[in-house]
Amino acid sequence: MALVTYLPRAIPLVALANRPLPPAVQRWLQLLSPAIMAGLVAQAVFMPGGQVELSGANPALFPAAVTALVAWRTRSLTATVLAGMAAAALVHRL
Amino acid sequence: MSGILSRAVAETSTGPKLRRGWPESARVRFWLGVRAAWPVVTGYVPVGLALGVLAAQEGLGPFATGAMSLFVYAGASQFIAVGMIGAQAAALSIVLTTFFINLRHLLMSAAISPYLRGLKSWTLAALAFLLTDETFGVASAEFSRRGRGDPVYFTGLGLTAYGTWCAATVIGAWAGQGLASPEALGLDFALKAMFIGLLAGQLRGESMVRGAVAVLAGAGALAAAPYLGGFSVMAAAAAAAAVGVVIARWMDESS
Numbered sequence: 297m298a299l300v301t302y303l304p305r306a307i308p309l310v311a312l313a314n315r316p317l318p319p320a321v322q323r324w325l326q327l328l329s330p331a332i333m334a335g336l337v338a339q340a341v342f343m344p345g346g347q348v349e350l351s352g353a354n355p356a357l358f359p360a361a362v363t364a365l366v367a368w369r370t371r372s373l374t375a376t377v378l379a380g381m382a383a384a385a386l387v388h389r390l
Numbered sequence: 391m392s393g394i395l396s397r398a399v400a401e402t403s404t405g406p407k408l409r410r411g412w413p414e415s416a417r418v419r420f421w422l423g424v425r426a427a428w429p430v431v432t433g434y435v436p437v438g439l440a441l442g443v444l445a446a447q448e449g450l451g452p453f454a455t456g457a458m459s460l461f462v463y464a465g466a467s468q469f470i471a472v473g474m475i476g477a478q479a480a481a482l483s484i485v486l487t488t489f490f491i492n493l494r495h496l497l498m499s500a501a502i503s504p505y506l507r508g509l510k511s512w513t514l515a516a517l518a519f520l521l522t523d524e525t526f527g528v529a530s531a532e533f534s535r536r537g538r539g540d541p542v543y544f545t546g547l548g549l550t551a552y553g554t555w556c557a558a559t560v561i562g563a564w565a566g567q568g569l570a571s572p573e574a575l576g577l578d579f580a581l582k583a584m585f586i587g588l589l590a591g592q593l594r595g596e597s598m599v600r601g602a603v604a605v606l607a608g609a610g611a612l613a614a615a616p617y618l619g620g621f622s623v624m625a626a627a628a629a630a631a632a633v634g635v636v637i638a639r640w641m642d643e644s645s
Contacts, residue, residue, distance in 0.1 A: 334630075336589075
């Protein structure tokens with residue numbers, strides 16, 4: 297498990313860092329960052345049980361909306377995480 | 391040390407837009423990294439505690455949980471591994487699942503590589519161990535703002551995050567036996583909230599192209615999940631970023 301975690305992190309970094317890359321590839325790599333994060337977020341929020349759930353029955357929708365709002369307004373990851381947890385705890389209680 | 395810390399504070403508080411490049415002093419850069427880890431730390435504490443609690447409920451003690459965090463250090467994978475251990479899955483199947491989930495780091499590693507030119511291979515290999523979704527989110531935003539990367543900053547950021555993660559998971563596993571319901575404290579949502587905050591940081595003040603790529607990648611990851619499983623985020627991100635390159639080129643030509 298340690299090996300299969302480490303190798304994907306290390307190989308591209310070691311292989312690519314000292315090679316000049318064409319501008320289109322560099323641009324592609326820059327756009328990869330938000331794309332990966334967006335993919336992770338989409339699956340975390342809209343597939344809470346492993347399947348896509350877009351209705352109000354999805355317990356992650358409300359906390360996710362609160363989290364996104366706080367993230368956008370405060371620019372603080374700390375406040376964002378705490379707000380998300382509070383909203384999720386509230387949903388769990390109701 | 392307090393002098394260095396206050397210089398790091400001053401550096402941070404001058405605002406991201408004004409600063410390009412990096413301070414000369416390695417110690418200042420290290421402390422900048424440590425300070426930048428703060429949001430990751432506040433994210434890792436609840437998420438790590440949550441993982442420790444879940445591990446304890448599957449029978450993994452503080453020692454086993456701590457060893458897993460020390461050697462594996464991969465939040466999402468550890469959550470899934472703990473769940474699979476609880477379901478008594480075969481060891482090989484746990485390792486393979488972990489591998490597929492971790493493949494997304496191939497792209498993060500590739501994405502951060504242009505910022506770390508000129509470093510020795512063994513330095514890069516050491517830095518790579520500290521690359522997680524969260525350190526990637528913080529570091530890539532900072533590297534892009536400053537125009538280039540810095541290994542000392544990344545080390546400060548990464549070691550702080552790593553230490554926090556190991557400590558939080560061990561404490562969670564130690565305290566976990568007594569806690570009935572992690573959901574009541576919102577612990578299960580901590581990791582998701584952190585992902586959302588990191589995405590917001592990636593998109594804020596950036597071009598429309600970045601936003602469009604994010605929407606495409608998100609929709610693509612949902613659409614591809616039933617067919618590609620652990621590959622879906624990677625495939626959707628790669629495709630969405632490629633579309634973004636085409637859009638950006640088209641906008642450059644038309645302007």
